[in-house]
Amino acid sequence: MFVPDSTIYEFDEYRLAPSQGLYRSGQYVPLPPKELAVLCALIARRGTIVSKEQLIAEVWPHDYTSNESLTRCIYVLRRTIDAVGRSSVIQTVHRRGYRFAAVLKVSESRFGVGGGATTENQRLAIDQCRLGFGRLGYCNRGDIEQAVVCFEKALRLDEYCGLAYAGLGETTILQAGHGWIGVSDAREMLRGMADMGRSVAPDSGEVLAISATVAAMFEWDWARAEREAVQAEKLCDDYKGPLARGLIAYCRSRTKEAVDHLSRAVEIAPYVPHCRSMYTLALLNHGSIDAALVHARDAARILPSVTHAFRDYATAAVLAGRTEEALSAAERAAQLADREPHVLATLVSALYESGDKSKACETYAEVLRRGNEQRIVWSYIAPEVLLIEGRGRCLEALETAVAERCCLLPVKMLDPRLQALADEPRYQAVVRAVHGE
Numbered sequence: 001m002f003v004p005d006s007t008i009y010e011f012d013e014y015r016l017a018p019s020q021g022l023y024r025s026g027q028y029v030p031l032p033p034k035e036l037a038v039l040c041a042l043i044a045r046r047g048t049i050v051s052k053e054q055l056i057a058e059v060w061p062h063d064y065t066s067n068e069s070l071t072r073c074i075y076v077l078r079r080t081i082d083a084v085g086r087s088s089v090i091q092t093v094h095r096r097g098y099r100f101a102a103v104l105k106v107s108e109s110r111f112g113v114g115g116g117a118t119t120e121n122q123r124l125a126i127d128q129c130r131l132g133f134g135r136l137g138y139c140n141r142g143d144i145e146q147a148v149v150c151f152e153k154a155l156r157l158d159e160y161c162g163l164a165y166a167g168l169g170e171t172t173i174l175q176a177g178h179g180w181i182g183v184s185d186a187r188e189m190l191r192g193m194a195d196m197g198r199s200v201a202p203d204s205g206e207v208l209a210i211s212a213t214v215a216a217m218f219e220w221d222w223a224r225a226e227r228e229a230v231q232a233e234k235l236c237d238d239y240k241g242p243l244a245r246g247l248i249a250y251c252r253s254r255t256k257e258a259v260d261h262l263s264r265a266v267e268i269a270p271y272v273p274h275c276r277s278m279y280t281l282a283l284l285n286h287g288s289i290d291a292a293l294v295h296a297r298d299a300a301r302i303l304p305s306v307t308h309a310f311r312d313y314a315t316a317a318v319l320a321g322r323t324e325e326a327l328s329a330a331e332r333a334a335q336l337a338d339r340e341p342h343v344l345a346t347l348v349s350a351l352y353e354s355g356d357k358s359k360a361c362e363t364y365a366e367v368l369r370r371g372n373e374q375r376i377v378w379s380y381i382a383p384e385v386l387l388i389e390g391r392g393r394c395l396e397a398l399e400t401a402v403a404e405r406c407c408l409l410p411v412k413m414l415d416p417r418l419q420a421l422a423d424e425p426r427y428q429a430v431v432r433a434v435h436g437e
Contacts, residue, residue, distance in 0.1 A: 010104065011104050021270060031077075037134070038077065039077055041055055042090060047100070048099065049096050051097040052070055059073075074098060089102035121157045122158045128154035129154050132149075133147070136171065141180060141340070144175060152164075155168075162197055165196060173213065179375035179377045182375065183218070183405060187218045187219075203235060205231075205232045206236060206240050209228075212225045213225075218405070218407050220405070220435070222248070238268060243275055246259075246278055247262075255286035258278075262275065273303060273306045273309060276312070277308050281312070281411070284315070284316060284416055289320050293319075293320045310329045310333035311343055311346045314327075314330035314346045318350055323353050326349075333346055333347070348363045351363055360387070360388065364384060379401035379406045379408050382394055386418065387417075395424060395427060398426075398430045410434050413427075
């Protein structure tokens with residue numbers, strides 16, 4: 001999976017920035033996410049032989065695949081970067097694997113490490129962070145748990161690694177958003193991570209971006225969130241600063257500003273699912289439904305193994321009235337997530353809008369049944385509660401989210417489907433609770 005970091009690799013006329021993509025003589029070279037991931041994995045182990053088994057385990061950690069998929073990726077990479085008459089920069093070592101053989105110039109950000117030369121442990125810590133963010137790209141439970149292992153290992157290698165604190169913060173936010181850990185527990189964990197991260201890496205834009213996100217989504221402290229997000233964007237040389245600023249602008253209903261910041265985040269990191277997801281939501285909330293659908297289609301195309309890409313595609317298609325597209329995307333999202341209840345809820349909306357209300361109700365019952373096995377985040381499924389159970393029950397769900405200080409409420413209450421409740425005094429009270437107005 002695409003791994004977001006700030007290392008720059010240069011070889012021949014190419015420049016690879018994993019947080020941005022591959023460029024040839026300054027021009028962007030589009031690569032599918034699996035091919036980009038294979039190239040990153042080979043370059044990270046430059047000069048050494050990487051076995052097929054290692055590459056498959058890293059690039060397809062939870063997908064069944066065969067050697068043919070890897071062979072196809074290598075073929076596409078060679079066709080893209082090998083010049084006529086020049087030996088391939090990706091060498092095949094018979095029965096052992098592949099090796100990246102070009103001469104590289106490497107420039108590496110130290111992510112909050114103090115002055116002086118980067119130590120071996122610091123380099124190893126950054127490698128672990130790359131692996132961790134690569135796992136986060138899938139947004140599935142097993143991958144997120146493996147990402148936690150990577151970030152914790154990074155901190156054992158280098159306790160001053162700001163990127164590791166940022167990664168642990170992001171994993172905790174995702175776990176709380178899915179209901180895998182309680183919001184109150186997550187809030188305490190995140191406070192500790194943010195305090196420690198700012199202490200050991202005060203100049204880390206990555207740490208400040210996560211701290212700003214925590215202030216917005218968990219504390220509803222909008223003044224601090226705005227202040228830290230602005231500072232993070234000044235310090236970050238990747239997508240995390242504009243992503244934090246876009247998220248906060250979105251939650252504050254400044255939709256044009258949110259679209260501008262998130263457009264920049266997507267431009268910097270086109271293969272990072274969180275950037276794509278928030279940009280789709282911002283376009284929808286801004287009323288640009290057709291543009292959101294186009295963007296969501298593109299995200300699903302380039303991120304074919306990412307649950308949230310298809311979930312967002314389904315939501316955009318529902319709002320655009322493209323019910324067949326919505327059903328197809330929602331079914332794919334449910335399959336990728338193993339029918340996890342918060343993702344399965346998207347299929348409820350698609351079925352309902354297609355006219356199959358009986359099947360929508362059956363699927364909604366499955367959402368609630370599966371939700372008994374884990375903590376349902378009511379604000380996450382509020383649009384589906386509105387469809388199936390009506391205004392009163394949906395308002396109860398939102399009020400429950402306020403009482404629990406649900407971290408997703410600032411985002412989900414702006415879902416265009418919930419604007420049917422805008423004239424309800426109880427809904428207006430929810431808005432005031434979140435924004436302190």
